[in-house]
Every structure is written in C-alpha cells, then in structure tokens.
Amino acid sequence: xxxxxxxxxxLVIDDERPALDELAFLLERDPRVQGVLTSDSATxxxxxxxxxxxxxxxxxxxxxxLSGLELAQVxxxxxxxxxxxxxxxxxxxxxxxxxxxxxxYVLKPVREERLxxxxxxxxxGTHPARAVEDDQVAVELGGVTRFISRxxxxxxxxxxxxxxxxxxxxxxxxxxxxxxxxxxxxxAGFVRIHRSxxxxxxxxxxxxxxxxxxTVVVDGTELAVSRRHTRALRDLLVRRxxxxxxxx
Numbered sequence: 001x002x003x004x005x006x007x008x009x010x011l012v013i014d015d016e017r018p019a020l021d022e023l024a025f026l027l028e029r030d031p032r033v034q035g036v037l038t039s040d041s042a043t044x045x046x047x048x049x050x051x052x053x054x055x056x057x058x059x060x061x062x063x064x065x066l067s068g069l070e071l072a073q074v075x076x077x078x079x080x081x082x083x084x085x086x087x088x089x090x091x092x093x094x095x096x097x098x099x100x101x102x103x104x105y106v107l108k109p110v111r112e113e114r115l116x117x118x119x120x121x122x123x124x125g126t127h128p129a130r131a132v133e134d135d136q137v138a139v140e141l142g143g144v145t146r147f148i149s150r151x152x153x154x155x156x157x158x159x160x161x162x163x164x165x166x167x168x169x170x171x172x173x174x175x176x177x178x179x180x181x182x183x184x185x186x187x188a189g190f191v192r193i194h195r196s197x198x199x200x201x202x203x204x205x206x207x208x209x210x211x212x213x214x215t216v217v218v219d220g221t222e223l224a225v226s227r228r229h230t231r232a233l234r235d236l237l238v239r240r241x242x243x244x245x246x247x248x
Contacts, residue, residue: 007034042066094138139172
C-alpha cells in the first residue's frame with residue numbers, strides 16, 4: 001500500500017551549520033515532510049520544544065554542552081515523546097541510541113534514499129532491530145560496538161529478554177527479545193523451530209529425522225526442532241527448494 005504524504009513537522013538539531021542545512025534541505029524535499037525547524041544546540045532545541053510540538057526529531061549525537069544522547073533521555077520523559085532519529089558520523093553509539101527507543105540511526109554522510117527510509121519508519125512507527133542499515137546489526141562487546149551482517153547470522157538463541165546471535169566466527173548478545181526478532185526478521189528468512197530458537201533458512205544444511213524427532217544442521221551445529229514447528233519448517237524448506245523458487 002502506498003503511503004500518501006502526511007505533512008510531518010520535524011525538528012533538526014546539529015551544531016555544525018553545513019550539516020544542519022543539508023539535512024534540513026533533504027527533509028524539505030521529502031513529500032511527507034511539511035515543515036522543518038532547525039536548531040544548532042540541544043539547549044536551544046529544548047526551548048523550541050517548550051513552545052511547539054513536532055512529529056519527529058532528527059538529532060546529531062556529538063554536540064557541545066548537552067549531547068544528543070542526553071537530549072534524547074530528556075525527550076523520553078516528555079508526556080508524549082517525539083520519535084527520535086539519530087543522524088551522526090559516529091557508529092559507536094548505536095546500541096545506546098536504540099536503548100533509548102530511537103526510531104532509526106542514520107550515518108553521515110547522509111544519502112537521500114537512506115533518509116527517506118528513516119522518514120518512512122517515523123510515519124509507520126516502526127523500530128528496526130538494532131539495525132543501522134537494513135542488513136547490519138549493531139552489537140556490543142566489552143563496551144565496543146560492532147556491526148555484523150544479518151546474512152552471516154546462522155541461528156538465534158533466546159536468553160531471557162536477550163537474544164544470542166550465532167555466526168561462523170562466534171556469538172553476540174543482543175538486547176532484543178527473540179519474539180521481536182522473529183517478527184522483524186521473518187522476511188529475511190528467519191523462522192522459529194523451537195520456543196527458544198530461530199534459524200536462518202539459507203544456512204540450513206540438513207534436516208534429520210530419527211525416532212520421530214526432527215533436527216536441523218546449521219553450519220555444523222545440530223539443533224532440535226519442536227514437534228509443533230516440524231511440519232511448518234518442512235513445508236517452508238520444500239517450497240524454498242522447488243525448481244524456480246527464489247533464493248535469498
């Protein structure tokens with residue numbers, strides 16, 4: 001379904017005037033954006049927001065005085081917090097940004113088509129699962145943020161309110177529930193095989209059945225498939241491997 005222009009009013013905050021002007025210009029070109037307000041500091045932005053309501057805030061992170069992350073923490077305490085999109089040259093703050101429920105995290109230099117995707121997420125109210133780009137997932141290890149390709153993830157294991165992402169090189173803990181990833185990554189070929197497991201269909205090497213129990217082999221690891229998910233998994237794999245089927 002095509003989304004019609006919705007007339008968003010947005011506030012852009014960046015202490016560097018060229019970056020501020022460019023981002024405002026790109027947003028003004030988007031037919032879904034009706035008005036663009038600008039501010040060159042987080043403190044000034046708070047004054048603007050005391051008098052005016054906006055539909056979204058596009059926010060730099062590294063600014064003198066109150067940083068973008070600190071401003072987002074203040075905005076989160078508003079009675080009706082505006083959606084926040086971080087627009088920054090710094091990759092390392094992605095995990096912190098999404099912990100603040102950021103709608104998106106766009107890296108500079110900003111591409112117009114990438115910014116349009118961020119506006120779409122504002123309009124639809126969707127939150128990517130720790131994604132900086134559609135196929136990149138931000139994970140944190142020892143205080144360092146790394147970006148891994150979703151295509152390299154072979155399976156995902158639930159660990160309470162967290163999810164452990166397994167790749168050929170190792171595993172990474174993500175602060176997102178398995179149920180959320182199941183919904184958001186379904187289109188990328190991730191399916192539930194157990195209440196605590198998702199597998200990436202392109203990485204399934206074998207399906208084994210023994211004594212009525214089903215398992216799959218993913219990158220050399222054998223994983224149990226629960227009885228309730230066995231038939232659905234087999235049907236998906238059959239459809240996927242039919243002649244003429246599209247491979248992801």
